[in-house]
Amino acid sequence: MHWAFQSLFYMDATERWFKIGLDVLLTAGLGILLDRWLPWSIAWTIGFMIAHTLNFLFNGQLWGALKHYGSLHQTFEDFARYVDAFAQRAGREPSIASVLVYGSLSRQTWSPSSDLDARIVRQPGLLNGLRACWFLLQERSRALVQRFPLDVYVIDSPRALDKLRTDEEAISLHDTKRDHG
Numbered sequence: 788m789h790w791a792f793q794s795l796f797y798m799d800a801t802e803r804w805f806k807i808g809l810d811v812l813l814t815a816g817l818g819i820l821l822d823r824w825l826p827w828s829i830a831w832t833i834g835f836m837i838a839h840t841l842n843f844l845f846n847g848q849l850w851g852a853l854k855h856y857g858s859l860h861q862t863f864e865d866f867a868r869y870v871d872a873f874a875q876r877a878g879r880e881p882s883i884a885s886v887l888v889y890g891s892l893s894r895q896t897w898s899p900s901s902d903l904d905a906r907i908v909r910q911p912g913l914l915n916g917l918r919a920c921w922f923l924l925q926e927r928s929r930a931l932v933q934r935f936p937l938d939v940y941v942i943d944s945p946r947a948l949d950k951l952r953t954d955e956e957a958i959s960l961h962d963t964k965r966d967h968g
Contacts, residue, residue: 793839793847799943801909801916802923806846809924813838845928850936851902859936860899869935870903873926874960877907882918884908884964887948887957890938894955902936905960906948909941916943 795803817834818827825833843849850859870892877886890904891897909919919941930937942948948957 793843794940798940799947801913801943802920802941805917805920805924806842809842809846810835810838813841844931846924847927848902848936848938849931850934851938854900854902854936857900859934861935862899863897866897866901866903869930869933870960873903873905876926877922878961880918880922882910882915882922883961884910885945885962886960888960889951889955889957893958900936902938905937905939906951907939907941908945908948909943910963916941 793806795806798806814831814835817837818831819834821830821834824830853859870888874886877883885908886905887908888903888905891901892903907919907923909915923939923941926939927937929935
C-alpha cells in the first residue's frame with residue numbers, strides 16, 4: 788500500500804501534483820526508451836513500474852515506513868545532528884516560509900525508532916511550490932541514503948496545519964518572519 792499510494796492522501800495539492808508529475812515524466816522517458824525493444828504496452832507498463840518505484844525510493848519515506856517494523860534504530864545524537872542540518876538547509880531555501888516539527892520530538896517522547904515528523908510551509912506562488920517540492924525531493928533522497936526516518940510534507944498554507952493532532956505543540960525549526968525580522 789505504501790508503494791502504491793506513496794502518501795498522496797496526506798499531501799497538499801502542490802506536492803501531490805509534483806509527485807504525480809514526476810511519475811508521468813519518468814514513465815514517459817522510460818516508456819519511450821523501452822519502446823525500442825519491447826511492445827509499447829509492455830514498455831510503458833515496465834516504465835511506469837520502474838518510475839513509480841524510483842519515485843517511491845527517492846521521493847518517498849522508506850525509512851519512516853520501515854521504522855514501524857523495528858528495522859531502524861539511531862542515537863539521539865545522530866537524530867539531533869540530522870534535524871539541525873535539515874533546519875539549516877531549509878533556512879537557506881527562499882521558497883520555505885517555515886518548518887514545524889511535530890510527533891515524538893514535540894511531545895518529548897523521542898526513542899531510537901522515532902522519525903522526524905515535520906511540515907514545510909511554503910511561500911505563496913507556483914514557482915515557490917515547485918522549489919519547495921524540489922527541496923523536499925532532495926531532502927527525502929538524502930534521508931534515504933543516510934537511513935534517516937523522515938516524515939515530512941510540503942503544505943500550501945498554514946491552514947493545513949489545522950488537520951494535525953491538537954495535543955502536540957509544534958516546534959519551529961525555521962520561520963522566515965522570525966528569522967528575518
